[in-house]
Amino acid sequence: MARVTPTIREDARLIAEEMAGALAPLQGTRLLVTGVGGFLCSYLLDTVAALNDIAFERPCKLVAMDNFKSGLPERIEHLGGRKDIQFLQHDVTLPFPVEGPFEWIVHGAGIASPTFYRRFPLETIDVNVAGLRNCLDLTREGTQGVLSMSTSEIYGDPDPKSVPTSEDYRGFVSCTGPRACYDESKRLGETLCVAYHRLYGIPVKMIRPFNVYGPGQRLDDRRILPDLMAGALAGGPLVLLSDGKATRAFCYIRDEIRGMLYALMTAPAGEAYNVGNDRTEVTIRQLAEVVCKVARPQPLTVELRRSEEADYLTDNPQRRCPDITKLTACTPWRPQVDLEEGVARTLRSYREEAGKESAWR
Numbered sequence: 028m029a030r031v032t033p034t035i036r037e038d039a040r041l042i043a044e045e046m047a048g049a050l051a052p053l054q055g056t057r058l059l060v061t062g063v064g065g066f067l068c069s070y071l072l073d074t075v076a077a078l079n080d081i082a083f084e085r086p087c088k089l090v091a092m093d094n095f096k097s098g099l100p101e102r103i104e105h106l107g108g109r110k111d112i113q114f115l116q117h118d119v120t121l122p123f124p125v126e127g128p129f130e131w132i133v134h135g136a137g138i139a140s141p142t143f144y145r146r147f148p149l150e151t152i153d154v155n156v157a158g159l160r161n162c163l164d165l166t167r168e169g170t171q172g173v174l175s176m177s178t179s180e181i182y183g184d185p186d187p188k189s190v191p192t193s194e195d196y197r198g199f200v201s202c203t204g205p206r207a208c209y210d211e212s213k214r215l216g217e218t219l220c221v222a223y224h225r226l227y228g229i230p231v232k233m234i235r236p237f238n239v240y241g242p243g244q245r246l247d248d249r250r251i252l253p254d255l256m257a258g259a260l261a262g263g264p265l266v267l268l269s270d271g272k273a274t275r276a277f278c279y280i281r282d283e284i285r286g287m288l289y290a291l292m293t294a295p296a297g298e299a300y301n302v303g304n305d306r307t308e309v310t311i312r313q314l315a316e317v318v319c320k321v322a323r324p325q326p327l328t329v330e331l332r333r334s335e336e337a338d339y340l341t342d343n344p345q346r347r348c349p350d351i352t353k354l355t356a357c358t359p360w361r362p363q364v365d366l367e368e369g370v371a372r373t374l375r376s377y378r379e380e381a382g383k384e385s386a387w388r
């Protein structure tokens with residue numbers, strides 16, 4: 028279950044209205060987006076489609092790529108038949124079936140859920156390194172911006188003195204643990220971007236998202252917010268597969284997409300930027316309580332259980348919160364959506380999808 032909903036359409040329209048001026052350079056250009064069947068880049072696709080519909084005289088022409096390793100075609104099927112979007116079902120680690128030039132490239136393909144990347148470690152490494160390199164090799168003289176999706180996981184389990192974490196923190200990461208296929212290949216991906224920038228002047232920016240959540244994420248993705256939403260939709264209980272004490276700062280997807288787009292359009296190239304919400308750090312237990320609160324009058328309980336996956340908590344960071352000074356200093360971007368509002372919008376969207384919205388309003 029992951030289809031477009033009225034809440035997703037509203038988010039895309041809100042971003043398009045706010046950023047039409049900042050995104051004007053996209054008009055009449057070509058944009059390649061990889062990973063469009065996934066959580067973040069399906070939202071990005073909806074946003075550019077909304078820009079073409081409401082703001083641009085000359086459309087931005089999109090080439091949208093995914094092999095649906097973890098993403099879902101039904102999430103973007105409502106965009107089928109549009110003249111401004113060409114869909115390619117393709118593995119980005121193989122030679123591309125499309126030629127440049129592209130003025131803009133966003134490499135969002137990846138295997139982001141820990142449960143999925145532990146199952147597919149080699150594919151995870153390949154998409155983060157070989158897939159990224161294929162994207163970088165598509166750049167030409169006319170390329171104006173490339174965005175590579177790195178991750179806050181490159182910091183590993185940070186020293187408490189370095190939380191909130193800024194971009195110059197070098198990380199405390201295992202290169203052999205069960206998370207290493209993801210963390211270390213994202214680190215190498217950043218190295219690759221910087222090498223291309225230094226050697227060829229490619230205008231590439233790396234962003235490090237911090238725990239993005241919101242409508243459209245697969246309910247069976249096995250990340251914490253979808254797990255809690257699945258529990259709420261089933262009438263409870265909300266199951267935590269930990270003691271609930273680790274913290275995360277959760278960033279609503281609309282804010283993440285805005286941050287991605289501001290970084291792509293205006294941030295200096297050859298640099299990495301944290302994109303997250305620095306005002307929403309909560310424990311996982313507190314997050315479950317926020318879900319209970321927004322689900323009212325539906326009564327929900329929270330239960331602690333042990334995961335059946337032996338490695339579920341191995342190398343799990345204890346505390347995570349971004350320092351976002353670097354991106355806010357060079358762009359107008361600031362997170363706007365607080366945790367309760369974002370969780371309420373997320374639950375609303377899942378209920379819209381399940382046709383249950385009216386039952387709990």
Ligand SMILES: NC(=O)c1ccc[n+]([C@@H]2O[C@H](COP(=O)([O-])OP(=O)(O)OC[C@H]3O[C@@H](n4cnc5c(N)ncnc54)[C@H](O)[C@@H]3O)[C@@H](O)[C@H]2O)c1
Pocket residue numbers: 061062063064065066067068092093094095096097098099117118119120134135136137138139140154158176177178179180235236237238239240
């Ligand atoms: N969501 C987050 O909180 C978060 C946090 C940090 C970093 N990121 C990064 O942002 C990017 C997008 O994350 P997401 O949450 O949307 O992930 P997602 O898993 O929902 O989507 C990723 C998409 O990439 C596709 N894909 C995977 N391998 C591919 C390949 N070889 N060729 C073509 N397509 C392929 C998948 O099918 C999926 O549709 C990823 O690179 C992820 O690592 C996300």
